[in-house]
Amino acid sequence: MEVKLHDIGEGMTEAHICHYFVKKGDEVKADQPLVEVQTDKMTAEIPAPSSGVVKEIIVREGETIPVGTTVLIIEPIRSMIAKPKQSIVVHSQRVLASPYTRKIAREKGIAIEEIKGTGPSGRIMDNDVYEFMSQQNTKEYEPQKIQETTPQITNKEIHQEVIPFRGRRKQIAHKMSQSLKTIPHCTHFEEIDMTELILLKNSLKGRNLSISITGFLVKALSLALKEYPIFNARLDENNEQIVLEKEHHVGLATDTEEGLIVPIIRNVEKKNVKEIAEEMKVLSKKAINNELTVKDVSGGTFTVSNVGPLHGSIGATPIINHPEVALVSFHKTKKRPVVNDQDEIVVRSIMNISMSFDHRIADGATAVAFTNRFAQLIENPSLMIVELI
Incomplete structure (x- = not known):
């Protein structure tokens, strides 16, 4: 056999x-x-x-x-x-x-x-x-x-090091190349005022309810996707149609010793912020321990890359996780002087985001409207609460 x-x-x-x-x-x-x-x-x-x-x-x-x-x-x-x-x-x-x-x-x-x-x-x-x-x-x-x-092999005669190009690294390279060859990428950048959301998070923590900022961000994205479903879709070229997915299966790009992997939080549209944050912890641990199952990494409809915790990124041009339509990267949050509506200079916590989208399926104006709605929910957390009632 x-x-x-x-x-x-x-x-x-x-x-x-x-x-x-x-x-x-x-x-x-x-x-x-x-x-x-x-x-x-x-x-x-x-x-x-x-x-x-x-x-x-x-x-x-x-x-x-x-x-x-x-x-x-x-x-x-x-x-x-x-x-x-x-x-x-x-x-x-x-x-x-x-x-x-x-x-x-x-x-x-x-x-x-x-x-x-x-x-x-x-x-x-x-x-x-x-x-x-x-x-x-x-x-x-x-x-x-x-x-x-030790994967590195030293050639003593010509003083070179050779790193094996195989396994997950080779698979990632293949998928990224496929995405860039297939999808006409367009990336735009935005600044999000995180001050009010950070205050809300700290307030909840004082009441023994610890929820990560990323949990709020993922939920806000799901709320925005309900209004702009074109970014939670896939292109069916054979049948010449764009399929709008009703369920929000959000992938979280995770860095591990074996390379990048994207576990999926399923049905984000049906879960509250606490449930999302708890599931993120479980999936992150499974990814680091290499314990993810096929179901954990399959069927994503939208991907998030949170590089903010690395404290070294203010922008990027992320590659879309084919066959998805878009990917959003969250970069580091930094306190900056900002001019408010009263022309006063105040200190606010500002986060940069990068959004790459498939220009075959959506245009820049729609992408900007989507991130504007996302920013509105994050900068005014009370609006997010109203949406969840």
């Missing part, structure tokens, strides 16, 4: 073979993890479709292959009873751990089966690996870490 790389994510065309959990001759059970692969969106495991023996491993670790490629071959077992007991090498119970946790164990040179998990149902957590490592003497595994995790 051929075990092939199947489509495990929306728009996936290829994947990088990270690590095999089995070797030739191993006996496996149905649903047992065989190999860990990485796409532009996630790290995932390919399970055994049925019980059998690994007859041949065709693709080597480190290779990038297209969907449909045969990864390994499993030979079915006709009679489990007839086989000698000592020949069975199947794990009696699958080790529960995320791909990211398994990766940490491999980098430290630790057999994950030796670790006792403290998570639900005995699941092995990141801290369990570090605790086991400290007990076994960290220095013992440091050479292994250096050998396996």
Whole structure:
């Protein structure tokens, strides 16, 4: 039986073979993890479709292959009873751990089966690996870490460094290139007065209700999208029509060790600010720990990039997450002197935003109207409250 790389994510065309959990001759059970692969969106495991023996491993670790490629071959077992007991090498119970946790164990040179998990149902957590490592003497595994995790290769003769271009980085490059080649990007910039919203946030915090600023921003975008649905759409060129999506599935561009990934907050239009903020925390943690599922990263209709916390950006020309229509970047908030309606100079907290949109589908005037409405809601939080009643 051929075990092939199947489509495990929306728009996936290829994947990088990270690590095999089995070797030739191993006996496996149905649903047992065989190999860990990485796409532009996630790290995932390919399970055994049925019980059998690994007859041949065709693709080597480190290779990038297209969907449909045969990864390994499993030979079915006709009679489990007839086989000698000592020949069975199947794990009696699958080790529960995320791909990211398994990766940490491999980098430290630790057999994950030796670790006792403290998570639900005995699941092995990141801290369990570090605790086991400290007990076994960290220095013992440091050479292994250096050998396996350092991706740079130095050519001593010509004094160059070569960084492997594969895995998620290669997938991201492919998707960004596709977006720029397909979509005529147009970007405009705006300033948003965050002062009143910050005051509201601090007031709620004083009442033991801590909600992130981004939660308010995402909700305000959803309210604006109701009035300007053209930015929550996709272009169906084959049928020559623009499809306006009724549901707001907002993607949050998240920077991780493996590269950029975009988990999705689903149905933002139906959720309050508190629910949005709490879901953001959960998704952010899953993204950092490489625990996102296909559902977590699929079906987005609008994307947000919050680079403000990095404290180094005042503007950008973000690339649209194809096939979406638009993307908004939030940049750092900074106190500035501003002239108010009474011609007085006052200090206000100002945030820059950048909005890229598909010029085939929308025009500049509509994009400006959209960000003006967004700014109105943020600068006057009471209007947002009225919209939610």
